[in-house]
Every structure is written in C-alpha cells, then in structure tokens.
Amino acid sequence: MAELTPKERMAIGRHEMPVQDEKVRAGNFDEVALGYSQETAIREAERCLQCKKPQCVEGCPVGVRIPQFIKALREGKMAEAVKEMKAKNNLPAICGRVCPQESQCEGRCILGKKSKPVAIGRLERFVGDFELTQRTCPLVRAKSTGKKVAIVGSGPAGLTCAVDMGREGHSVTIFESLHVAGGVLVYGIPEFRLPKRVVHAEIDYAMDCLGIEIKTDYVIGRTLTLKDILEEFDAIFIGSGAGLPMFLRVPGINLNGVMSANEFLTRVNLMMGYLFPEYDTPVKIGKKVAVIGAGNVAMDAARCSLRLQTMQSGGHNPGEVHIVYRRSRQEVPARDEEVHHAEEEGIIFDFLTNPVEILGDDKGAVRGMRCVKMQLAEPDASGRRKPVPIEGSEFDMELDTVIVALGTSPNPLVFVDAAELQRTKHGTVIADPITGKTTVDKVWAGGDVVTGAATVISAMGAGKRAAADMHKFLSA
Amino acid sequence: MSEFGKGYRILKKEILSDVTKLMIIEAPQVAKKAQAGQFIIIKIDSKGERIPLTIADYDREAGTITLIFQEVGKSTIHLGTLNEGDTVDTFVGPLGHPTEIKNYGTVMCVGGGVGIAPIYPIARALKEAGNEVISIIGARNKSLLFWEDKMRAASDELIVCTDDGSYGRKCLVTDPLKEIIGGGKKVAQVWAIGPAIMMKFVTLATRPLNVPTIVSLNTIMIDGTGMCGGCRVPLKEGAQFVCVDGPEFDGHAVEWDSLLGRLQFYRDEEKIAADRFKHECNLDKAMRRQ
Numbered sequence: 142m143a144e145l146t147p148k149e150r151m152a153i154g155r156h157e158m159p160v161q162d163e164k165v166r167a168g169n170f171d172e173v174a175l176g177y178s179q180e181t182a183i184r185e186a187e188r189c190l191q192c193k194k195p196q197c198v199e200g201c202p203v204g205v206r207i208p209q210f211i212k213a214l215r216e217g218k219m220a221e222a223v224k225e226m227k228a229k230n231n232l233p234a235i236c237g238r239v240c241p242q243e244s245q246c247e248g249r250c251i252l253g254k255k256s257k258p259v260a261i262g263r264l265e266r267f268v269g270d271f272e273l274t275q276r277t278c279p280l281v282r283a284k285s286t287g288k289k290v291a292i293v294g295s296g297p298a299g300l301t302c303a304v305d306m307g308r309e310g311h312s313v314t315i316f317e318s319l320h321v322a323g324g325v326l327v328y329g330i331p332e333f334r335l336p337k338r339v340v341h342a343e344i345d346y347a348m349d350c351l352g353i354e355i356k357t358d359y360v361i362g363r364t365l366t367l368k369d370i371l372e373e374f375d376a377i378f379i380g381s382g383a384g385l386p387m388f389l390r391v392p393g394i395n396l397n398g399v400m401s402a403n404e405f406l407t408r409v410n411l412m413m414g415y416l417f418p419e420y421d422t423p424v425k426i427g428k429k430v431a432v433i434g435a436g437n438v439a440m441d442a443a444r445c446s447l448r449l450q451t452m453q454s455g456g457h458n459p460g461e462v463h464i465v466y467r468r469s470r471q472e473v474p475a476r477d478e479e480v481h482h483a484e485e486e487g488i489i490f491d492f493l494t495n496p497v498e499i500l501g502d503d504k505g506a507v508r509g510m511r512c513v514k515m516q517l518a519e520p521d522a523s524g525r526r527k528p529v530p531i532e533g534s535e536f537d538m539e540l541d542t543v544i545v546a547l548g549t550s551p552n553p554l555v556f557v558d559a560a561e562l563q564r565t566k567h568g569t570v571i572a573d574p575i576t577g578k579t580t581v582d583k584v585w586a587g588g589d590v591v592t593g594a595a596t597v598i599s600a601m602g603a604g605k606r607a608a609a610d611m612h613k614f615l616s617a
Numbered sequence: 618m619s620e621f622g623k624g625y626r627i628l629k630k631e632i633l634s635d636v637t638k639l640m641i642i643e644a645p646q647v648a649k650k651a652q653a654g655q656f657i658i659i660k661i662d663s664k665g666e667r668i669p670l671t672i673a674d675y676d677r678e679a680g681t682i683t684l685i686f687q688e689v690g691k692s693t694i695h696l697g698t699l700n701e702g703d704t705v706d707t708f709v710g711p712l713g714h715p716t717e718i719k720n721y722g723t724v725m726c727v728g729g730g731v732g733i734a735p736i737y738p739i740a741r742a743l744k745e746a747g748n749e750v751i752s753i754i755g756a757r758n759k760s761l762l763f764w765e766d767k768m769r770a771a772s773d774e775l776i777v778c779t780d781d782g783s784y785g786r787k788c789l790v791t792d793p794l795k796e797i798i799g800g801g802k803k804v805a806q807v808w809a810i811g812p813a814i815m816m817k818f819v820t821l822a823t824r825p826l827n828v829p830t831i832v833s834l835n836t837i838m839i840d841g842t843g844m845c846g847g848c849r850v851p852l853k854e855g856a857q858f859v860c861v862d863g864p865e866f867d868g869h870a871v872e873w874d875s876l877l878g879r880l881q882f883y884r885d886e887e888k889i890a891a892d893r894f895k896h897e898c899n900l901d902k903a904m905r906r907q
Contacts, residue, residue: 318842320660320667320707328844358709360842364646384844388856395851395875397882404845412666412839418893421666421691422839423886505878552843554861 147190155257156185163485167458168451170332170415173482174238182267186215188252189259196249197261202602203301205229207246207261210268220277222268227278230265231304232297232343232601234273235326237266238335240598241476273342280350283310288615291316291374293361293555296324297597298380298588300344301604302611306378307351309612314374316359319411324382325589326597328411329403331441333448334479337410362557367584376583376611379570380604383549383589389433393499394545398427398507402434402442402546409445415452426450427541428460431510433496434546435466436594440479442544443488462488463538467495467515467528491538493517495530499543510538551590569593577607585611624704628681633763636688637731638697639673645680647710653738654716654833654865657682658841660707661695668692669838671735671810671864672711682710685734685763691890698898712841713864716831720747721805725797726772727790727819728754729811733764735833736810741771743808749773751804753793755811759784790815791822798826806831809868813877820868832868834859834876837883851875 159175160166166173177185189211197207206225213222226233242248242262250258272278288311292299295317307313321327326340348355359365361381370377386401388394405424408414414424426449432442443462450460464483466473469492473480484490493515500509514534517526551568563571563580570586572579577587587603589595629641647657656671674683688694699705716739724743728736733754744750752772756762757780769775776793777785786793790811798804807830809819816832823830836848841860848859851872857863 318709319840320709328840358707359646360709360712363710363712363842364650384842386844386846388846388849395849395856395872395879397878401846404839404847407839407845413664417886418890420664421890423883423890425883425886505875554842 145187150188150190151252151256153184153188155188155260156181156263158260158263160482163482163487166333167447167486168456170448172336173333176270177263177267179267182264183215183217185260186211186264189215190251192251196251197246197259200245200247200249201229202245202598203229203605205246205265211259211261211264214264214268219268219271219275223272223278226265226268227272227280230601231280231301231347232269233265234269234339234343235297235335236598236601237262237264237269238339239330239596241596243477245598269343270339273339273346276346280304280308280347282307282351285312286310286615288312288376289314289374290611290615291370291377293367293370293377293379294318294324294381294588294590295322295344295355296326296380296382296588296600298382298590298600298604299324299378300347301601302378302380302585302587302608303353304347304351305605305608306611307347307353309608311612311615313351313353315353315355316361316365316370317355317357318360320357321411322355322357328407329438329441331406331410331445333444334441360554362554366558367555367562368558371583376615377585378577378604378607378611379555379579379584379586379590380588380600381552381555381590382600383594384552385550385568386545387547387549389496389545389547391496391498393501393507396499396501396507397505398425398541399499399543399545402432402438402544403549405442405544406438406445409449415445415449424449425542426453427507429538429540430460430542430544431463431465431496431538431540432544432546433465434548435464435468435473435475436546436548437475437479439464439466439546440475440483440488442546444483444486446542446544447486447488463491464488465491465494465496465510465512467493468526469493469517472526493528495528497535500537507541507543509540510543511535512538549589549594551593555590567593575606576610577603578610583614624706625708626704627699627701630699630701633685634760637685637761637763638688639683639685639763640696640699641681641683642705642708643680644682644708644710647682647708648675648677648680651675651677651682651711652715653718653742654735655711655713656835656841656864657684657708657710657712658838659684659696659705661692661699661705663706665695665706666692667707667839667841669712669835669841669860669864671833671835672738673734674738682708685731687731690887691894694891694894709841712860714862716742716808716865718742718746723749723751723802723804725794725804725807726750726752727794727807727809727811728752728768729790729809729815730756730761732809732811732815732833733762733768736808737764737767737771739808739810740768744771744773751797752776753778753790755779755785755788755790757781789818791818794819795822798823798828804828808833813873813880816868817871817873817877820871820873824869830868831865832871833864834866834871835864836876836880851879
C-alpha cells in the first residue's frame with residue numbers, strides 16, 4: 142500500500158472498539174471491551190500523523206514512544222512495535238486497558254482538535270496482548286551487579302520499579318502481603334475491565350525474564366519490618382499503595398449491609414466471590430444498592446453490584462444500583478469510558494445528592510439512606526465549586542446495601558517501627574517528586590503511598606523514576 | 618515459600634475433641650515474630666477463603682505455629698480433614714497487636730470452648746511476668762474441653778466448668794468469675810476469650826466492679842491488614858478494625874449487640890458452603906467405598 146498523505150490519514154475515522162452487548166454483559170464478569178482485530182489496529186494506526194514534536198508522549202507519565210510504536214505497528218513490524226513499547230512501558234496490556242487516555246496521551250493528540258484523537262490506548266492494548274502470547278521481545282537482564290533490592294508491594298508502582306531494577310542486573314525481591322501478586326490490579330479492578338489472566342501473564346512474563354522473586358504472604362510491618370529488610374538489602378522501594386478505606390462519618394455506618402468498596406471489590410475480585418459457592422468467599426448484594434462516590438472505584442463497585450444482581454436473579458435483574466454523588470456530572474472523577482459503560486448498563490446516577498444518615502431496621506440491617514440535595518456554590522479561590530446542602534431538601538432512599546467508595550489512604554502498617562520515615566498529616570510518605578527518595582537512607586517510595594489514591598499509570602511512572610535514581614545510587 | 622506450588626506444611630495433627638483439632642504448621646517467618654495474643658490468616662487452597670485463627674502457641678526454633686480450631690464452617694471443617702504432611706496455600710502473620718504483658722498483680726484468664734487455645738499463651742506469659750494467675754476454662758460439655766494440664770501449669774489456680782456438669786463444676790464461666798471478684802479478691806485485670814456471647818457476659822460481670830477486662834475478638838475478615846474494613850468493631854467511641862487495632866479490646870467499650878449482629882451477616886452463605894462441602898465429602902467417601 143502506498144504511503145498515505147496526511148489528508149488521507151485525517152479522513153479515516155476513529156475506530157470503535159467492539160464491546161460485549163450491554164444487556165448480555167450486565168449478567169457476566171467477562172471483559173467488556175473486546176480489543177481490536179489486527180486489521181482494525183492497522184487501520185487505526187494509519188491515522189497517526191507522526192508529529193515531529195509529539196504532544197502525546199508529553200501526556201504519558203512514563204513517556205511511551207507513541208509515534209514509533211504506531212509506525213512499526215502499521216508497517217506490520219510487530220516485534221519492533223513491542224520493542225518500542227517496552228522501552229518505556231513494561232506492562233502495556235494492563236495500561237492499554239486502565240489508563241485514563243482521554244486526559245493523557247489521547248488528550249494531547251493533535252487530531253483531537255479537529256476530530257477524534259488516535260485511539261492510542263486501544264493500540265497499546267493490541268500490542269501488549271500480542272506480546273503476551275507471542276513473546277517476541279523478552280526483557281533482558283544486564284550482567285549481575287550483586288546488589289539486592291527489596292520492593293514492598295506488587296502493585297503497578299512496585300512491579301514497574303522491580304522490572305526496571307531487574308533489567309539493570311540487580312537482584313530483586315518483591316514482598317506482597319496478599320496471596321497473589323498484582324496489588325490493586327487483582328484486588329480492586331474487576332475482571333470485566335482487566336481480566337486476571339492478563340495481569341498474571343504480564344507479571345509472569347516479566348518475572349520469568351528477569352528472575353525476580355515474589356514473596357507473597359509477607360505483611361511488611363508485621364512479618365518483617367522495614368528495619369529488618371534494610372539489614373539484608375541495599376535499597377528499598379515502598380509501593381504499598383493506598384489500601385485503607387475511608388468511611389463516611391454519618392450515623393448507621395456499622396449496620397449490616399454497609400461496606401467499603403475495598404471490602405466489596407476484594408470479595409468479588411481477589412476472592413472470586415461472584416463464583417460462590419464454588420469459591421468459598423461469599424458476597425452479599427441487595428436488590429437496591431447505593432454506591433457513594435463517583436470515582437473509578439465507585440463505577441467498578443456499581444457495575445459489579447449490577448452483575449451480581451443479574452446473576453443472582455437468573456437473568457432479568459429487578460434490582461437497582463445507584464451512584465450517589467454530591468457534585469454534578471461535570472465533576473465526576475471517573476474515567477469517561479467507565480461512566481459511559483455504567484450508564485449503558487443501567488446504573489442510576491443521583492448527582493448533587495449527599496447522604497446524611499444510613500437507616501437501619503430492628504435487626505440492625507440497612508433499610509435506607511437519608512440524603513440531602515446539594516447545589517454548587519460559586520467557584521472558590523481554587524476554582525472549585527463547593528457543594529452546599531439545600532435546606533429542607535432531605536429525602537429517604539429505600540436501600541438494602543450501601544457501598545462506600547470515598548477514597549483510600551496509605552495503610553499505616555508498613556510504617557511500624559519506622560518512625561524516622563517522614564509522612565504528611567494525611568499519612569502519605571514524603572518523597573522527592575522526581576526521584577522518589579524518602580527521608581530515610583536507602584529508601585525510596587512511589588505511587589499511591591506518596592500521592593494518595595491516583596491512577597495505575599502515575600504509579601508506574603513513579604516506580605520508573607525511582608528505579609532510575611535507585612540504580613544511580615547503587616552504581617555510584 | 619512464595620513460589621508457585623508453595624505451601625505451608627502441617628507437621629502434626631491432634632484431635633482434641635470431635636470438633637476441635639490442633640495443628641502444628643511450618644511457617645518460620647511467622648514463628649520468628651509471633652507473640653501471645655496475635656493471630657494468623659490461613660487459606661487452604663486456590664478456591665479457599667481467608668480466615669483468621671488465633672495463635673495458640675509458637676516455637677521460634679522449630680519455626681512452627683500451633684493452631685487450635687473448632688469445626689464450625691466450611692473452611693474449618695475442610696482444614697480438619699487435612700492430615701500431617703498436607704499443605705495449605707496461604708499462611709500470613711503474625712497479625713494484630715500482641716497482648717500487653719507485664720506484672721499487674723493478680724489477673725484472671727477466662728477461656729471458653731475453643732477460646733482456651735488463645736488464652737493459654739497469654740496466661741503463660743502473664744505467669745512468667747510474675748502475676749498471680751487465676752484461670753477459668755469452660756465448655757458446653759466434657760468432650761469440648763482440652764489443655765487442662767497446660768492451663769493448670771500456666772496458672773496459680775484453675776477452675777474447670779461445663780455447662781452440663783459432665784466435668785468439673787456445672788456452671789457458666791461467669792459464675793466462678795463473679796464469686797472471685799465479688800468475694801473481695803483484688804483482681805487487676807481480666808482476659809476473656811471465647812464465643813462473643815460469653816465475652817459479652819464476662820464484661821457485664823466485671824463492669825459493676827470496674828475490673829478492666831480485655832477481650833479478643835474474632836470477626837469476619839478478609840485481608841487482615843486493614844484493607845477491607847469488614848472486621849470493624851463498633852466501640853462506644855466510633856469503630857475500630859480488629860485486624861490492625863485489635864484483636865484485643867477493652868471489653869467494656871464494645872457495643873456487643875451490634876457486634877453480635879455483624880457476626881451473623883453471612884450466616885446463610887456459611888451454611889450453604891458448609892453443607893456443600895459435607896455433601897462433597899460424603900460423595901467422596903461413597904466413591905472410595907465402591
């Protein structure tokens with residue numbers, strides 16, 4: 142095929158990703174977005190204008206060589222596309238699925254000014270998935286340095302740091318508190334958005350190549366402390382995430398039927414509760430569910446609720462799932478695609494609504510929630526419009542399950558016996574924003590444990606930057 | 618112990634009663650740090666649930682943890698079918714805060730049913746710290762009692778009772794407790810471990826006399842590290858997490874009725890899982906007989 146002109150490229154429309162039908166998918170946990178075929182991926186790749194100064198790369202927290210991998214892809218050079226990708230991103234099959242591309246690479250794409258941006262995320266996923274089965278470009282470990290690196294937590298930050306340190310030839314051990322590796326990728330993000338097989342395959346592939354050891358069942362702060370680890374290792378990276386759920390401060394929070402999104406998602410995802418009783422961990426969902434909050438975790442919890450309701454009712458779901466959010470549609474922090482999918486599946490959004498009390502029955506179970514209507518005040522100094530209650534607008538929702546998805550903070554357990562490691566009043570670790578260096582010698586940190594709950598890719602970026610600095614330190 | 622096909626080996630199994638079993642499990646990294654009052658989380662196989670069990674004993678040199686459990690639900694029934702040499706997939710710990718051991722003077726240790734297991738290392742440590750230890754152990758009947766000898770060795774005085782009078786005194790553990798603290802004996806602190814309802818009544822007995830009472834709670838739990846919040850326990854001043862703030866709490870601060878209600882939340886599902894497992898076991902046995 143002859144090389145296309147820029148005009149011809151711009152004339153090609155953005156390719157939609159095939160998805161499972163919304164009625165069917167509401168009753169299963171299979172992946173919603175089905176991925177591009179090779180033909181579609183190449184057609185989509187043809188849209189890229191190969192900008193001299195690519196803005197998309199600027200928008201990527203790990204600086205993926207986007208034009209280069211897209212060029213190789215459309216020329217059919219898959220191994221080269223993988224190589225370009227892996228130069229910056231160790232876990233593309235994961236990022237392609239969970240990154241908020243609209244506010245990163247795709248948000249900067251020049252095509253987006255006149256029509257729609259190149260579907261960079263979908264192309265990344267295509268390349269990542271290809272590599273998981275083909276293994277054309279194994280990661281290579283440099284000559285052993287004899288240095289020992291410990292990584293606390295096997296989520297996105299820890300994994301990324303581990304892989305980069307492994308590539309440099311350091312001997313890497315990851316300590317994970319749960320029984321499987323992956324952190325939020327396995328306990329938080331549901332199967333229908335990020336299948337476990339993808340996470341396990343990405344991790345296994347990287348670990349196989351680099352000889353990285355993952356010690357599961359190690360709770361740092363209990364099984365070992367940071368002090369214990371420092372005695373044995375030359376450098377530590379803390380990527381223990383933000384796993385501590387925040388609860389709502391309203392009456393009724395201890396009623397049966399109220400749970401944190403973390404508990405609910407852990408039951409469903411990590412413990413496979415949706416397959417109870419084949420799997421031992423039960424998960425209970427009511428007919429009328431309210432999820433409080435509107436971030437990605439809230440969308441995940443709402444969509445899991447809907448699927449459980451459908452499965453438990455045998456197909457036709459007579460139940461309701463609400464997202465209760467105190468601000469309006471414009472302020473919803475979740476990824477566009479998740480909100481869109483949630484709406485398609487029939488999640489009810491109650492905007493400008495704030496819970497004031499969870500109501501219980503005489504058996505101590507949830508029977509409803511008292512809410513108040515909110516309105517947005519004029520923008521304050523920070524430009525944000527604060528929601529304020531409308532007097533006298535209280536009303537009761539009839540409910541039997543309340544899931545609280547109001548965010549998380551770092552788990553303090555990891556800091557047992559580590560008083561010298563300085564933290565903010567929010568419990569996050571104080572670390573250099575560029576290098577991830579903490580206030581303690583030989584200790585780095587990155588990801589949600591530093592920033593508070595954020596995205597998978599920003600955690601990966603932090604893991605990557607810390608790895609660079611740790612390598613410099615160990616090579617000095 | 619972290620590779621695929623990892624496993625924590627059961628080195629010894631002892632049958633203490635029809636429904637109570639003891640297992641010594643190899644987990645050196647847990648044994649190294651374990652202290653009285655802490656617990657572990659165990660998950661039997663890839664489809665298993667994570668359940669908390671209190672540490673009954675530990676041996677740092679041998680690298681082992683001793684567990685005693687009563688077969689009450691699917692996971693404990695399943696665990697009870699495993700034998701020496703078998704392995705479990707996941708064994709995490711030690712979790713929670715250890716018991717605060719020091720010389721208080723005269724203390725009492727009350728263990729009910731399977732709660733005798735975790736009260737034992739606490740009694741022993743308190744005695745080693747120079748306390749006068751008066752212990753009460755009790756169960757529904759004689760067959761559910763165990764470790765009388767060990768408890769006797771760890772205590773200055775031991776009272777044994779059963780609900781039905783089949784062994785020891787015929788009474789509830791709260792009866793001798795009330796007699797002792799009501800009889801003018803100056804007791805500095807009471808530890809009570811057993812079924813939630815027993816712990817509730819122990820705290821009701823000690824409250825009028827203002828005897829500080831520590832209870833060890835065993836709530837529904839998943840990760841055991843503060844991540845899920847499922848184990849939150851309603852206290853008079855807000856909720857705390859059993860896994861990271863406990864498992865020991867001031868018994869007089871616990872909202873017992875709310876706690877008892879939360880323990881019931883998954884009762885239907887627990888029954889489904891247990892019945893299903895028993896049914897499979899019976900099928901299995903029938904197949905083997907053929």
